[in-house]
Amino acid sequence: MFNGVGYLLRGIGWTARNPARWLFGLIPALIVLAVYAAGLVTLAFYLDDLAGRVTPFADGWSDAARTSARVVAGIAIYGAAVFLAVLTFTAVTLLVGDPFYEAIAVRVEESQGGAPPEPDVPLPVQIGRAVKDALILGLVALLFAVVFFAAGFLPVVGQTVVPVIAALVSGYYLAGELTSIALERRGLPRKERFARLKANRALAVGFGAATFAVFLVPLGAVFAMPGAVAGATLLARERLVDDPAVTGGDLGVANRN
Known part of the structure; x- marks a missing residue:
């Protein structure tokens, strides 16, 4: 994981x-951040009402117990x-800023010996695939969010173990998005x-969980996004690609650790 x-x-x-x-890489991240921040601020404004709506069973409890619940x-x-x-955030930012992060990834590859040629796929097909992948990830994220929300009610475990598991799961999928x-x-x-x-799960989780932790820092997702894309490109190039036919000769393995 430390690798x-x-x-x-x-x-x-x-x-x-x-x-x-x-x-250059900050531009799409700032745009998406503004939208997400507005959503989270709005959620915070209505949080008390929402908490009351999901805990109707506590209406008859004592003040202390009801407040705690x-x-x-x-x-x-x-x-x-x-x-x-x-x-x-990562999926949406990559979708919005695809030309920005593609350019960064290519420059990273060139700095390491050369980038493989761009695949011969029409632009509409590429966009369609990106949208489909983003929607699938969104559904997976929603499913896990519901599970972690429910697990958050578990005494002690919900406030200690569950956040750690959430960070690890999120990290794995973040790695998938960033290396894409x-x-x-x-x-x-x-x-x-x-x-x-999956074949390099510990490596992917280590990279993704570290990225997740940085993204939790205020504005961390914005300032670290270009670096995360660069790091994911290095990870993919050196550790996830081991087929010379796919890498285009020795390009993908030139700097394997």
Whole structure:
């Protein structure tokens, strides 16, 4: 898992050495952040009412017990919303900023020896695949958010173990989204991409969980997004691609650790 964290640090280091590319990558992230922030602020405004609506069973309880139940419900609701936002933020940002992050990924590849040629796929097909993948990820994220929301009501475990599991699960899918740029360029469909992640699960979870933690920091998702894309490109190039026919010769393995 620690090797995965190293790829995030390498990606951030790459953007630090290429500040123009880092600034370039902030544009789509800022746009999506504004939309997500508005949604989370609105949710916070109505959180008390929502917590009351999902805990009608506590209406007849004592004031202390009822307040405790609704505080736990509020934490669970907002925690599930943040989990869903962090997981889908990457997919939506990559969808909105595809030309931006594709350019960053290509520059990273070129700095490591060369990028594979762009796949001969019409642009409408590429957009359709990206939208489909984003919708699928959104449904998966929603499913997990519901599960983690329910688990958040468990005493102690819901406030300790569940957030850790949520971070690990979110990290795995974040890694899948972030490495998709480099892997799609090599002609790998979504099922094959996740098959390769599964074969390197600890590495993917380490990279993704570290990214998830950084994204939880205020504005971390914006400032770290270009570095996360760069790190994911290095990870995909060096560890997830091991077929010379897919990489285009030795391009994908030139810097394998």
